[in-house]
Amino acid sequence: MINPKVKVAVVGKGAIGSLIAYSCQQQKLDFQLLLKNNNTITLDVEKIDGEKIRVYPSSSDINDAADFDIVVFPIKAYQVLGALQQLSQSVRPKHTLVLLHNGMGTIEQVKALYPNNPIVAATTSYGAFKPTDTNVKETGLGKTHLGWVSKCRNNAILIESTISKLLPPSTWHQDIQLALWKKLAINSVINPLTAINNITNGELVNIKFHKLIHTICSEVSQVMTSVGYPTNSDTLQQSVLRVIEATANNYSSMHQDITFKRQSEIEFINGYVIKKGRELNIPVPENQLLFNKIKELEKI
Ligand code: PAF
Numbered sequence: 538m539i540n541p542k543v544k545v546a547v548v549g550k551g552a553i554g555s556l557i558a559y560s561c562q563q564q565k566l567d568f569q570l571l572l573k574n575n576n577t578i579t580l581d582v583e584k585i586d587g588e589k590i591r592v593y594p595s596s597s598d599i600n601d602a603a604d605f606d607i608v609v610f611p612i613k614a615y616q617v618l619g620a621l622q623q624l625s626q627s628v629r630p631k632h633t634l635v636l637l638h639n640g641m642g643t644i645e646q647v648k649a650l651y652p653n654n655p656i657v658a659a660t661t662s663y664g665a666f667k668p669t670d671t672n673v674k675e676t677g678l679g680k681t682h683l684g685w686v687s688k689c690r691n692n693a694i695l696i697e698s699t700i701s702k703l704l705p706p707s708t709w710h711q712d713i714q715l716a717l718w719k720k721l722a723i724n725s726v727i728n729p730l731t732a733i734n735n736i737t738n739g740e741l742v743n744i745k746f747h748k749l750i751h752t753i754c755s756e757v758s759q760v761m762t763s764v765g766y767p768t769n770s771d772t773l774q775q776s777v778l779r780v781i782e783a784t785a786n787n788y789s790s791m792h793q794d795i796t797f798k799r800q801s802e803i804e805f806i807n808g809y810v811i812k813k814g815r816e817l818n819i820p821v822p823e824n825q826l827l828f829n830k831i832k833e834l835e836k837i
Contacts, residue, residue: 543692543699546571546597546605548620552665553637554611555580555673557703558594564702571599571608571624578671585675602627607696609635609703614805617643621650630654633689633696637661639724639790640805641717642812644686655689655696658713660720661704662780664787676787680706682720684713715766722757722773723780724806726750728791729827732801732834735792739785742778749823750774756821757810763817795834803831 545561545568547554554570559582561568570578580592597603600623608624610617617636621628628634630653636643637659644658664677681704689696701707710716727738730746741750754777755770762768794801807824814821 543567543607543695544569544605545699545703546602546608547594548599548608548610548624549612549616550578550580550670551611552667552673553661553663553704554609555582555592555667556663556665556675557609557611558592559584559590559673560703560705562590562592562594566699566702568594569603569605570594570596571602571620572596574598580671580673582673583675585678599623600626605632606692607633607635607699609637609700611637613800614638614640614643614802615800618646618650621647628654631689631691633657633700635659635683635700638802638805639720639728640802641721641809642805648687654687655693656686657683657700658686658717659683659700660713660716662783663704664784666793677784679704680708682708682710682713682716684710684716686713718761718764718766719773719776721806721809722754722761723777724791724802725757725810725824725827726753726777727781727784728789728801728806729803729831731789732791732795733827733830735796737785737792738781738787738789741781742785750777752823753827756814756819756824759819760810760813760817760821763819764813791831795831798837801831801835803828803835807831 545566547557548571575596575598582590633655635657661679661681663679665675667673754773758768758770758773791801807828810821810824
């Protein structure tokens with residue numbers, strides 16, 4: 538059922554944001570893109586089955602956004618604060634903020650800036666990339682996990698059903714932190730190792746990476762267990778291997794960031810593990826080494 542009253546705003550026109558714009562158009566939702574300037578754009582989306590669809594989003598300048606109920610941030614973790622600051626004239630306490638990116642640490646930042654807003658945290662396994670500024674290629678059909686970090690008091694069911702349509706199928710969790718930690722464990726292994734070794738995700742099955750993968754998983758599992766999500770290195774390693782196999786031909790987002798000389802999300806991935814390890818007095822030397830190597834690569 539279409540509900541024209543719920544207005545969705547999507548920050549940016551990145552690969553995942555463009556897939557969301559595609560879903561909004563297909564589902565006939567009332568949506569707009571929030572961009573740095575308000576140029577009219579079209580997006581050419583190629584779905585994984587080869588279907589090609591042109592998306593005609595309406596857009597607003599992010600500094601002067603038209604009205605919305607939900608704003609989705611499918612941008613890099615380190616861009617979230619800046620985007621929220623640009624939106625400061627438009628965000629009202631009733632607006633639901635949806636965080637959707639790799640890594641952890643932004644929830645704390647967003648809560649500090651907007652303590653009264655409903656906040657949803659999400660993680661998705663959809664894969665997509667943009668060969669050009671207006672072309673988007675879907676590379677993997679994924680699933681999306683969502684959960685309220687601060688729940689909205691009114692219309693929660695309507696807001697949930699709208700957000701569920703953005704990257705389906707969607708699963709809502711009572712405690713989204715567990716899903717975020719599980720994804721963080723996967724990213725802590727795959728992202729830096731593929732970027733440092735300049736390889737696809739699939740090449741990590743090579744026996745020479747096994748010990749290292751185990752050590753990273755062991756460090757992350759100790760931190761996870763201490764923050765209240767008991768696990769062990771074998772469990773984490775199995776889920777890492779499942780993702781390596783499912784995304785074998787892909788280059789990870791961090792591999793792409795380093796290759797194209799963009800800032801990586803290391804601060805919010807292994808950097809978050811290090812931060813929590815420090816707070817809890819748990820040594821995480823392998824995560825620290827990976828962090829240092831990526832920081833070096835970012836400078837080249
Ligand atoms: O960041 C990425 O590339 C993805 O989250 C993942 C799961 C590592 C697959 O490439």
